[in-house]
Amino acid sequence: MKANDIFNFRRFGKYFASDLRTCWVNYGLSLLTISTIFPIGTYFLTNTFNLVLNSTWDGPDIGLRSFIFIVATICMVVTMPVKCYGKITEKQYGSFFLTLPASRLEKFVSMFLMTCIIAPVLGFALHLGTDAIICALDHTCGRNLVTGAMELIRNMGEMKELTLNFVDESITIENAALAQDLIRQISSPWLYADEIFGITLPFLLGALYFKRGKTVKTILAIFAFSMATSIIMTPYMETWAAEMVSNANADTNTILQMFNNGIFKNLVLIDTISDTVVNLALMAGIWFRIKTLKH
């Protein structure tokens, strides 16, 4: 196979531009709606409840707005692949997609960029922009999400210390695990991207595999996969669980020692590797689907 038949930047540019336009036509309005309705709706609902229940004009705090941001992000990444690429399983659109003169790799890369990068980035920008405008107009909301995130990044080192102190003060297995998770998320920004891919890619794969009920079937497939993984992993986790149970009432030093050894010590690395492997497997599935799709 000639290199030109595998990937050609000029052709990819043309393909990506057409893909971008098609996605905008199919999903642009939904993206705008999700990214703006969620923060605006939260603002008005919170103020309405506060007025009715507390007789105060008090906007949603940063905690609630962060939660809404996560919900909006999930809604966006779950609906976007179906709207943009779901029609590929239909004969009329699918035939055109498959016979359009671009390579499988170009189609795959464009799909990946659109679903995992362009749409989330655009959605984030719109959501955060809307949030910033709301906070600028109404100071009862406090800091906007961007300022809050910037502050969090600036104080990352401090946060680690704070978390570890928190562990030292009221150490339990649950608190220690929570602390580990916090440290993991703060110390590895790649995991944020990895987790967005981890939510988006299964829905993209589902949009390409299932002919009907794409979102519901994908959720069921994720559920089934999680169940199967849990069953398979149970024998391996038994030792770890036994250690957890036996140390449930251990003193602080024992617990901290436990978290500095064995599987706990490399938790961040193990998590990153496992997430990356799953995402690579999902990407391979998407590529394979594009390769073998027939009409």
Added chain:
Amino acid sequence: MIRIKDLGFSYGDYVVLKNITMNLEEGHIYGLLGENGVGKTTLLTLLCGLKKVKEGSIETDGENPFDRRPSFLSDQYYLSDEVAPMNMKAVEYARYYGKFWDGFDMEEFIEIMKELDTDPEQKMTRMSFGQLKKTYISFALACRTKYLFMDEPTNGLDIPSKAQFRKAVTKHTREDSVIVISTHQVRDLENIIDPIIILDRQDVLLNASMEEISEQLIFDYSNERQEDALYCEMIPGGNIQVLRNLSGEESKVNLEALFNTVHQNKEIIKEIFNK
């Protein structure tokens, strides 16, 4: 050139195509005829790489169509029988997607659209099915590909449009192209297709040029009924009869009569044309 060798295809246990062997050569517009469900669409989708060959082989200029290499795809166009509107004007669609086909000519697209009485500035979502079909036909022809596969292109077209379609196909295709048009409405393609391929369930009943057909068969419009006619049908003002051409006379091939003759005399026709 497309070489089809011992091609077989089935949907589960249902065999559609079996042991199909034929060559499709440059400079011809092949008419792929057959009843509903005999595998016309399946054969077309196999030819353009939308399906994977399960038995036998298809080679298009030495390539397997299912590899779907961009260089190969840019020299072929497949027009599906079911077309869907894009949320844009016809001219925008042509501008956006035409650039993927090396031979695409925007001016020609506009010209064909005008010949087919369709407005290129109209939004595709507001078009009727016939207008949409004409838009895609215009696009397919303006791509000027070597291989052009059209599945039931005249479905949904009104009577004047069918004539315009025949004219456009004759006028706007490359001399070295291989065009395969499938239909079960044989009259729609009269005068433009040559050779004719008539498919039956799991079989090719006829694959012959118009010249070969008129060498072997006579289409007789006389009122006198012939005893040895392979096919006879009453038409206003007389009969149309199809007979074996034993005298070497020339007659105009009537596609509908030919199609019915082939279906009523499968073995005889195969014997005549496979000699």
